[in-house]
Amino acid sequence: MANPIVARSLNEIQFWSRIMKEHALFLSLGFTYDQKNLVLEAQHFIQVFERVEEKLSRFSINSDIQLVKAFNTEVYQHAVDIWAFKRKVLGLTLRCEITSNNYPLLVDHISREAAYFANRLKELNQGILAPKPEAIIKENVFFLKIMADHAKFIGHLLDPSERKLVDQAREFSHDFDQLLFQAMDLDSMRPQSETKPILSQFLDQNRVSVTSLRDFKKTARDLIEACRIKSNIHPLLADHTFREAERFLEIIDLYEVSLNKN
Known part of the structure; x- marks a missing residue:
């Protein structure tokens, strides 16, 4: 083995x-x-x-x-x-x-x-x-900021005429900023926040939001590769941010497995 x-x-x-x-x-x-x-x-x-x-x-x-x-x-x-x-x-x-x-x-x-x-x-x-409960919160803080940053970069690198996509990117930026602040609050509540139900709910909430952002990134990547939207985003950068969202989802699943073992 x-x-x-x-x-x-x-x-x-x-x-x-x-x-x-x-x-x-x-x-x-x-x-x-x-x-x-x-x-x-x-x-x-x-x-x-x-x-x-x-x-x-x-x-x-x-x-x-x-x-x-x-x-x-x-x-x-x-x-x-x-x-x-x-x-x-x-x-x-x-x-x-x-x-x-x-x-x-x-x-x-x-x-x-x-x-x-x-x-x-x-x-x-x-x-x-396997991460300890406090590491689960801190790593989510790290990845949530990464996702919030991605939304900001996408919004700034899209051509201003792509108004609908720019608005969507800004909405994701706001949503992930809020999730980040929530995670930071949870981190400051340790060790009381390190209970399985609270952490499971925290991960479930993040999974839903990251899945939505992942899907948005995939759509943007496909449109950029097909030259169907105007932007300064390199096709590889679009795929790069998509893969990092996929990675975050995989890590959330690993955290869930770790919690269930404890």
């Missing part, structure tokens, strides 16, 4: 390494023609995570756990390195040392995801597979 730490480690690396690679691509596309060094740094990380993906293909769920833990440590360092690059870009932007087409919130957003990825690998190497 496969070791669950091995299986989860490979799953996390498969998903997040692709995300990190795409982040580097999006950053490179957003830099201006005179920011060649930043473009080269971003392209370096594309190559780094392509090598990670290539090495990942040599592993299986039956791989030796020590080899997988060593791989986790290696990928952890790459995640930390791309996090540092993203924070450097954010600092340059906020100090007005560079002007690019990358929103500061977007750069902050993708740096948070790099930090999350690194932390997951660290936890897995510590043998932490």
